[in-house]
Amino acid sequence: xxxxxxxxxxPLLAIVFALLLSAIALIISGxxxxxxxxxMVGQLFKGSTAVDTVNLATVYYLAGLAVAIGFxxxxxxxxxxxxxxxxxxxxxxxxxxxxxxxxxxxxxxxxVALVAGAAYAAIPAILKVTRGVSEVISTIMLxxxxxxxxxxxxxxxxxxxxxGNNLATKPIAPSGHVPGIPLGSATLFGFVVIAAxxxxxxxxxxxxxxxxxxxxxxxxxxxxAAAGGVNAKKMALVAMLVSGAVAGLIAMPELLGRDYNYGIxxxxxxxxxxxxxxxxxxNHPGGIALGALLWAFLDKSAVSLEQIHVxxxxxxxxxxxxxxxxVVAYEVVRRADLAAEQRRVGRALAGNGRKGxxxxxxxxx
Amino acid sequence: xxxxxxxxxAAPDRGVPAVELTGITKRFPGVVANSxxxxxxxxxxxxxxxxxxxxxxxxxxxxxxxxxQPDEGSIAINGEPVKLxxxxxxxxxxxxxxxxxxxxxxxxxxxxxxFLGAENLHGIGRAARARLAxxxxxxxxxxxxxxxxxxxxxxxxxxxxxxxxxYRGAKIIIxxxxxxxxxxxxxxxxxxxxxxMQAEDYTFLFISHKLDEVRAIADTVTVIRRGxxxxxxxxxxxxxxxxAEMMVGSxxxxxxxxxxxxxxxxxxRLKDIRLSVEGSERNILDDISLTVHAGEVLGIxxxxxxxxxxxxxxxxxxRKATGGTIELVEHDGVxxxxxxxxxxxxxxxxxxxxxxxxxxxxxxxxxxxxTNRILGYQSRxxxxxxxxxxxxxxxxxxxxxxxxxxxxxxxxxxxxAALSGxxxxxxxxxxxxxxxxxxxxxxxxxxxxxxxxxxxxWEQIRQARADGLAVVLVSxxxxxxxxxSDTIRVMLRGRLVSSADPATVTPQELGSAMTGAGAEExxxxxxxxxxxxx
Numbered sequence: 001x002x003x004x005x006x007x008x009x010x011p012l013l014a015i016v017f018a019l020l021l022s023a024i025a026l027i028i029s030g031x032x033x034x035x036x037x038x039x040m041v042g043q044l045f046k047g048s049t050a051v052d053t054v055n056l057a058t059v060y061y062l063a064g065l066a067v068a069i070g071f072x073x074x075x076x077x078x079x080x081x082x083x084x085x086x087x088x089x090x091x092x093x094x095x096x097x098x099x100x101x102x103x104x105x106x107x108x109x110x111x112v113a114l115v116a117g118a119a120y121a122a123i124p125a126i127l128k129v130t131r132g133v134s135e136v137i138s139t140i141m142l143x144x145x146x147x148x149x150x151x152x153x154x155x156x157x158x159x160x161x162x163x164g165n166n167l168a169t170k171p172i173a174p175s176g177h178v179p180g181i182p183l184g185s186a187t188l189f190g191f192v193v194i195a196a197x198x199x200x201x202x203x204x205x206x207x208x209x210x211x212x213x214x215x216x217x218x219x220x221x222x223x224x225a226a227a228g229g230v231n232a233k234k235m236a237l238v239a240m241l242v243s244g245a246v247a248g249l250i251a252m253p254e255l256l257g258r259d260y261n262y263g264i265x266x267x268x269x270x271x272x273x274x275x276x277x278x279x280x281x282x283n284h285p286g287g288i289a290l291g292a293l294l295w296a297f298l299d300k301s302a303v304s305l306e307q308i309h310v311x312x313x314x315x316x317x318x319x320x321x322x323x324x325x326x327v328v329a330y331e332v333v334r335r336a337d338l339a340a341e342q343r344r345v346g347r348a349l350a351g352n353g354r355k356g357x358x359x360x361x362x363x364x365x
Numbered sequence: 366x367x368x369x370x371x372x373x374x375a376a377p378d379r380g381v382p383a384v385e386l387t388g389i390t391k392r393f394p395g396v397v398a399n400s401x402x403x404x405x406x407x408x409x410x411x412x413x414x415x416x417x418x419x420x421x422x423x424x425x426x427x428x429x430x431x432x433x434q435p436d437e438g439s440i441a442i443n444g445e446p447v448k449l450x451x452x453x454x455x456x457x458x459x460x461x462x463x464x465x466x467x468x469x470x471x472x473x474x475x476x477x478x479x480f481l482g483a484e485n486l487h488g489i490g491r492a493a494r495a496r497l498a499x500x501x502x503x504x505x506x507x508x509x510x511x512x513x514x515x516x517x518x519x520x521x522x523x524x525x526x527x528x529x530x531x532y533r534g535a536k537i538i539i540x541x542x543x544x545x546x547x548x549x550x551x552x553x554x555x556x557x558x559x560x561x562m563q564a565e566d567y568t569f570l571f572i573s574h575k576l577d578e579v580r581a582i583a584d585t586v587t588v589i590r591r592g593x594x595x596x597x598x599x600x601x602x603x604x605x606x607x608x609a610e611m612m613v614g615s616x617x618x619x620x621x622x623x624x625x626x627x628x629x630x631x632x633x634r635l636k637d638i639r640l641s642v643e644g645s646e647r648n649i650l651d652d653i654s655l656t657v658h659a660g661e662v663l664g665i666x667x668x669x670x671x672x673x674x675x676x677x678x679x680x681x682x683x684r685k686a687t688g689g690t691i692e693l694v695e696h697d698g699v700x701x702x703x704x705x706x707x708x709x710x711x712x713x714x715x716x717x718x719x720x721x722x723x724x725x726x727x728x729x730x731x732x733x734x735x736t737n738r739i740l741g742y743q744s745r746x747x748x749x750x751x752x753x754x755x756x757x758x759x760x761x762x763x764x765x766x767x768x769x770x771x772x773x774x775x776x777x778x779x780x781x782a783a784l785s786g787x788x789x790x791x792x793x794x795x796x797x798x799x800x801x802x803x804x805x806x807x808x809x810x811x812x813x814x815x816x817x818x819x820x821x822x823w824e825q826i827r828q829a830r831a832d833g834l835a836v837v838l839v840s841x842x843x844x845x846x847x848x849x850s851d852t853i854r855v856m857l858r859g860r861l862v863s864s865a866d867p868a869t870v871t872p873q874e875l876g877s878a879m880t881g882a883g884a885e886e887x888x889x890x891x892x893x894x895x896x897x898x899x
């Protein structure tokens with residue numbers, strides 16, 4: 001099995017490496033790296049930054065999980081972005097239009113979001129399975145289409161409401177909200193709990209269910225999976241739909257915990273961040289959580305850099321370097337570890353009666 | 366490089382040998398691919414290297430071409446000892462290799478393909494073109510240098526490959542199964558070219574397992590078997606029969622396995638199975654009908670690429686037959702039609718599967734052994750209760766397999782990739798014999814495994830057969846086929862062409878039937894082996 005080294009060492013190395021490289025970028029831009037890093041960490045304890053970081057990390061976590069489900073079988077669902085925005089606008093419209101008792105109202109909105117996300121992911125999934133269209137291409141195009149769909153649906157002629165200058169869906173009644181947890185001056189999204197439960201569910205699915213095994217097997221070796229009776233087309237279809245369904249929840253923490261409507265100013269790009277977070281977390285539910293927290297921290301504390309006259313884009317540079325280093329570091333450590341494992345097995349079996357000198361019987365390689 | 370300009374006639378034993386391999390041994394984890402190989406190739410001769418698939422020919426040629434380094438032994442080119450660390454070293458030493466699968470870019474022209482990577486020899490201008498024209502004439506390549514490669518036929522592509530190695534200054538040319546892709550007329554033309562070039566002092570190493578071709582072109586033939594050279598002969602004096610005997614060996618496994626356990630209860634029935642692929646007129650499988658009984662091992666003999674792989678994958682449902690039916694008969698005699706079922710349903714019906722390439726089809730290499738136990742059994746006890754996996758039971762059962770099948774491993778948590786080939790295969794055999802299969806489909810079950818593992822795997826198959834298991838055995842190892850099988854069918858070009866009784870057949874007879882030697886029909890079938898996939 002992979003040792004603690006394979007799991008912990010690569011991200012640590014990558015973060016240290018990223019800090020060093022970013023320091024160079026900071027020095028070039030004329031700032032003192034230590035002051036800059038100190039300011040960023042210090043910002044975490046000011047005002048509501050810590051709670052904001054966790055709130056944003058909740059969103060990133062869901063995005064990371066959605067992407068990771070596809071990654072497990074080498075499906076590159078770039079369309080998480082489109083799927084979550086489609087689900088968000090659909091769920092916001094449904095939530096605003098419905099009048100239901102508390103809890104039930106929330107559950108219905110979440111179900112609508114799940115189904116809408118899966119439905120939008122069904123398009124690339126069906127195209128891939130029936131026509132062999134690459135999911136990368138089709139989801140990128142669907143991402144671009146979703147902007148038009150959102151604009152169309154929140155038009156006042158359709159379901160939109162014009163409030164001041166802002167065009168958005170009809171607000172969801174309090175019965176549909178997910179109550180927050182007040183912490184000091186800020187409020188923690190109640191959705192944090194739901195996201196954690198989804199993370200546990202993802203772990204269980206991956207490690208304890210037949211579906212999870214078939215998903216991993218298809219990703220590791222499509223040929224071995226096929227010989228083992230895994231239906232590749234069915235897996236691609238189901239993985240894409242599940243990925244889309246989870247993507248459908250990405251906007252829910254903000255929709256049901258803060259904004260209560262979805263409009264043209266609602267934040268975008270969470271789906272793309274999810275790709276980076278899933279890469280950082282190596283598709284592991286715990287890793288994705290750490291990746292999401294790190295990413296959210298960099299996003300939230302970057303604003304503090306402007307106080308010391310450092311461009312906050314330095315945080316973006318750091319994020320980029322971290323992802324690249326993590327990918328490289330994992331691969332390096334993985335190879336070293338496999339070689340070490342082979343040597344270890346060889347040593348453990350040395351003198352165990354294996355003759356190396358006998359002629360290979362039909363030994364082809 | 367070589368010196369003398371005197372045209373070389375077919376006469377070995379003159380002067381310094383062009384290639385001399387001494388005591389070459391190459392080990393891979395758990396496998397010895399070459400063991401103490403000695404090979405001497407005289408200058409200016411066509412030297413054939415013969416042997417069954419998996420005998421170690423390709424490993425040896427990879428060593429000579431610098432793609433792999435030998436663990437022991439030495440290489441001398443034109444009398445000078447050399448170390449070939451990579452193909453560049455080999456090219457510098459004057460060795461060129463024409464691969465069986467061409468290494469050419471379809472979207473480049475003939476000229477570009479030849480010059481690519483060798484620009485520093487003659488540039489890409491007039492000098493290069495003049496050199497190319499000269500070599501094209503020598504090899505009979507008639508295509509203009511500006512023709513796109515994709516417009517050329519197979520024979521011309523091969524000539525481009527030959528020109529490519531000549532352009533890089535090769536005087537010793539390795540032809541790796543060059544006739545496998547050619548029709549007979551093209552083979553004749555190739556041989557004419559080879560003879561003409563031989564007269565210009567080029568040396569050829571010709572790899573083949575087609576005896577008639579070897580006899581037609583070679584001056585000397587060296588036979589390699591089970592990783593080592595068994596002898597060198599003059600093809601003019603040796604008979605095909607003697608050559609076949611050298612290739613497949615003549616010792617047979619002990620006959621004690623011969624007591625028949627065959628019953629008259631059908632287990633697997635194939636009827637008129639056909640498999641065709643788009644873009645090929647010839648069916649890969651053509652009207653295959655066979656029946657396997659409980660307690661019977663049905664051996665399928667054949668030179669690789671004649672449809673055995675496809676037959677196995679069709680039985681397993683990994684390929685969909687174009688026509689025909691596949692039935693599995695239950696204990697109570699009720700036939701279960703598998704034709705429309707997927708692989709998992711067929712496995713659930715009671716088929717175990719030992720795939721030909723274990724790393725591609727039987728294992729998840731980076732996953733621990735116990736995870737590999739799940740593969741193919743994810744829907745059944747003890748692995749799962751429907752949708753949920755029972756990890757404790759899986760681990761328990763993996764420990765049982767490790768114990769019963771003598772898988773040498775420090776534990777069940779090591780990744781499959783860390784085990785040697787033989788131990789990987791023992792794990793697979795153990796897995797596929799779990800879950801009470803009624804039929805085992807075994808493709809080259811002992812390929813690339815060490816002697817100890819081979820004996821154990823054979824023993825397990827014999828035991829299961831005695832318990833009433835039906836087995837379809839595909840193997841290139843004739844000793845294995847004859848030793849284990851109750852019935853042998855020979856496969857040639859997608860058809861079952863003949864049967865043999867393993868109690869009386871000799872490896873030589875089987876070898877002749879497989880290679881089509883003596884059977885003239887193979888000469889007439891112009892499609893060669895081109896339609897078969899890897």
